[in-house]
Amino acid sequence: MTTESAVLVLEDGTRYTGRAYGARGRTLGEAVFATGMSGYQETLSDPSYAGQIVVMTAPHIGNTGMNDEDLESRRLWVAGYVVRDPSRVVSNFRAQRSLDDDLVANGIVGISGIDTRALTRRIRDAGAMRAGIFSGEEAALDADEQLEIVRSAADMRGLNLSAEVSTLEGYVVPAVGEKIGNLAVLDLGVKSSTLRYLAERGFEVHVLPQSATIDDVRAIDPVAAFYSNGPGDPGASDAHVELLQGILRDELPFFGICFGNQLFGRALGFGTYKLPFGHRGINQPVLDKATGRVEITSQNHGFAVEAPIDDVIESPAGFGRVEVSHFSLNDQVVEGLRALDIPAFSVQYHPEAASGPHDSNYLFDRFRDLVLERRRQRDEQPTTPAENPEENA
Numbered sequence: 001m002t003t004e005s006a007v008l009v010l011e012d013g014t015r016y017t018g019r020a021y022g023a024r025g026r027t028l029g030e031a032v033f034a035t036g037m038s039g040y041q042e043t044l045s046d047p048s049y050a051g052q053i054v055v056m057t058a059p060h061i062g063n064t065g066m067n068d069e070d071l072e073s074r075r076l077w078v079a080g081y082v083v084r085d086p087s088r089v090v091s092n093f094r095a096q097r098s099l100d101d102d103l104v105a106n107g108i109v110g111i112s113g114i115d116t117r118a119l120t121r122r123i124r125d126a127g128a129m130r131a132g133i134f135s136g137e138e139a140a141l142d143a144d145e146q147l148e149i150v151r152s153a154a155d156m157r158g159l160n161l162s163a164e165v166s167t168l169e170g171y172v173v174p175a176v177g178e179k180i181g182n183l184a185v186l187d188l189g190v191k192s193s194t195l196r197y198l199a200e201r202g203f204e205v206h207v208l209p210q211s212a213t214i215d216d217v218r219a220i221d222p223v224a225a226f227y228s229n230g231p232g233d234p235g236a237s238d239a240h241v242e243l244l245q246g247i248l249r250d251e252l253p254f255f256g257i258c259f260g261n262q263l264f265g266r267a268l269g270f271g272t273y274k275l276p277f278g279h280r281g282i283n284q285p286v287l288d289k290a291t292g293r294v295e296i297t298s299q300n301h302g303f304a305v306e307a308p309i310d311d312v313i314e315s316p317a318g319f320g321r322v323e324v325s326h327f328s329l330n331d332q333v334v335e336g337l338r339a340l341d342i343p344a345f346s347v348q349y350h351p352e353a354a355s356g357p358h359d360s361n362y363l364f365d366r367f368r369d370l371v372l373e374r375r376r377q378r379d380e381q382p383t384t385p386a387e388n389p390e391e392n393a
């Protein structure tokens with residue numbers, strides 16, 4: 001383990017000295033903490049963390065190394081990585097490399113030897129904020145200069161990061177088992193386990209780049225549409241909101257996860273806002289209002305939808321009645337939305353749970369059932385004479 005020093009600087013001027021970890025150099029981003037005791041590999045490769053310096057509250061990180069099977073996307077996305085005590089040895093039968101190897105290979109500047117509990121309390125009190133890690137030659141910069149660099153970095157508010165993480169070309173994941181139909185997935189930073197769960201429900205999954213238009217969606221001849229998780233401020237994604245309004249007007253059944261939930265909220269006419277320090281972890285309690293069941297969920301969000309959690313509300317954008325379906329039992333933040341007059345719903349948390357508990361996997365079944373129910377209704381509708389000339393001949 002290196003003794004090379006490194007420094008973490010917060011925009012409020014707090015400084016933490018530690019050891020260089022992963023790639024050397026300078027990195028800037030929003031400092032956020034994640035409380036999962038396991039699943040660092042899934043966290044690092046979740047595109048939703050783009051632009052964020054992730055602080056792990058679990059003190060010992062890296063024990064099980066890295067493998068190719070548990071990656072949630074094509075690379076590691078975090079802007080920086082802060083840990084207390086990196087494992088000196090890798091011990092797992094599936095490990096192919098060490099965490100340090102992968103941080104270096106992906107150019108992720110990290111820092112170790114940090115009192116991550118103190119840092120987490122700082123972020124809880126002061127809120128998520130801009131930060132920088134400086135190692136290698138950058139560690140020698142003057143403290144004032146480092147702080148100036150951190151303060152001139154981009155703020156997460158107003159940031160649209162979709163183009164940085166989305167696929168450039170569309171691709172298809174084949175349906176597993178009997179095919180229901182084509183599903184249009186807007187890739188705003190999608191995780192591979194989400195695509196797998198959708199394919200396992202019988203959807204032929206057509207993943208579209210974030211720049212897709214309503215014509216691109218229609219060209220797939222989809223039975224339904226899905227919006228993924230992703231990084232950035234949902235308030236800065238007007239084009240995706242307009243596209244979703246078009247999808248809803250086409251009466252396609254819709255499901256959204258996390259960023260997809262925030263954009264669904266906006267499409268319905270609600271606002272979004274920034275949480276003080278967000279929800280990131282794999283033991284977040286959520287109430288499903290319909291069943292009264294509490295789910296322990298996997299979460300990673302810094303923004304939320306602004307909507308009353310108790311009442312049925314008229315969608316301000318004219319999509320009929322809407323209700324908050326789930327909310328957080330820690331702080332009453334909106335964790336799910338359901339439209340009552342159109343076939344559409346979304347959740348703020350991660351039913352694909354990579355990593356995390358599988359309590360919420362049922363939502364993928366609920367989506368499949370919604371699509372099948374919609375089809376049944378359509379098939380039962382009497383056809384009009386104009387649509388079916390032969391029968392009237």
Ligand SMILES: NC(=O)CC[C@H](N)C(=O)O
Pocket residue numbers: 048228229230231232233234257258259260300301302303304
């Ligand atoms: N995981 C996500 O989709 C995160 C959504 C959004 N970027 C947020 O931080 O709230």
